[in-house]
Amino acid sequence: MLQRPGPAPGAGTVPRTPSLRPVPRPTADEPVVRPDGGSVDRPAAGSLGRASDGAVPRVGVVAGRADLATAERAAARFLHALGIPTTSESLRDTPGRMARAYAELFSPRPFDLTTFPNDEGYDELVLARSIPLRSVCEHHLLPLVGTAHVGYLPGGRILGLSKLARVVEFFARRPQVQERLTRQIADWLQGQLEPAGVGVVVEAEHTCMTLRGVLATGSRTVTSTLLGSLREDARARAEFMMLAGLSR
Numbered sequence: 001m002l003q004r005p006g007p008a009p010g011a012g013t014v015p016r017t018p019s020l021r022p023v024p025r026p027t028a029d030e031p032v033v034r035p036d037g038g039s040v041d042r043p044a045a046g047s048l049g050r051a052s053d054g055a056v057p058r059v060g061v062v063a064g065r066a067d068l069a070t071a072e073r074a075a076a077r078f079l080h081a082l083g084i085p086t087t088s089e090s091l092r093d094t095p096g097r098m099a100r101a102y103a104e105l106f107s108p109r110p111f112d113l114t115t116f117p118n119d120e121g122y123d124e125l126v127l128a129r130s131i132p133l134r135s136v137c138e139h140h141l142l143p144l145v146g147t148a149h150v151g152y153l154p155g156g157r158i159l160g161l162s163k164l165a166r167v168v169e170f171f172a173r174r175p176q177v178q179e180r181l182t183r184q185i186a187d188w189l190q191g192q193l194e195p196a197g198v199g200v201v202v203e204a205e206h207t208c209m210t211l212r213g214v215l216a217t218g219s220r221t222v223t224s225t226l227l228g229s230l231r232e233d234a235r236a237r238a239e240f241m242m243l244a245g246l247s248r
């Protein structure tokens with residue numbers, strides 16, 4: 001199971017979502033399947049344990065086993081029901097492309113959770129700014145696109161820098177709401193690294209709002225979760241917001 005940390009200190013701005021369905025994890029007999037259909041080593045049981053356990057945990061899940069053939073047939077029926085025949089040459093393969101595209105959007109790529117001991121006792125902010133973010137809103141199944149700013153004040157472990165982007169992708173590749181996505185990234189870092197503080201800000205354009213519905217072209221939704229000292233210490237919070245380019 002994805003490890004869900006307990007209630008974090010200074011629980012943040014977004015209500016927890018106890019109704020969140022955990023992403024199904026492979027059982028002992030199931031390999032992790034990559035979006036490209038290749039299979040990778042199944043993570044050892046409990047491999048989402050804390051980063052400080054010693055071995056490098058491999059993080060990888062599949063959103064259930066995608067049944068592409070069934071998804072393709074359903075996509076064809078969906079298009080037909082909307083009055084879009086798929087008989088022409090250019091539309092003939094569209095249902096299959098739809099199925100594969102959504103399967104890809106809902107399959108995070110496995111990655112190794114590389115952490116290092118914080119031997120230097122570095123206690124200043126570590127921040128990755130403007131991490132590209134692509135997800136799918138779970139209400140309309142339309143893309144949301146934006147950026148995430150993810151930072152933490154280190155405790156005993158520091159995380160390989162590229163992993164901040166991988167964590168964002170890990171939680172983005174599933175049907176999402178932005179508030180939960182923001183919270184999950186922060187909670188996960190809190191649970192894995194036990195840092196002094198965590199800050200996550202997500203800014204995204206939701207195409208369900210900009211391409212249809214209210215047609216709020218150009219509007220971006222901003223959500224944030226601050227934990228620990230980044231929530232409680234006004235100076236640390238201000239520094240995070242300033243470095244993230246969000247101070248007014």
Ligand SMILES: [Zn+2]
Pocket residue numbers: 137138139140141142206208209
């Ligand atoms: Zn939506």
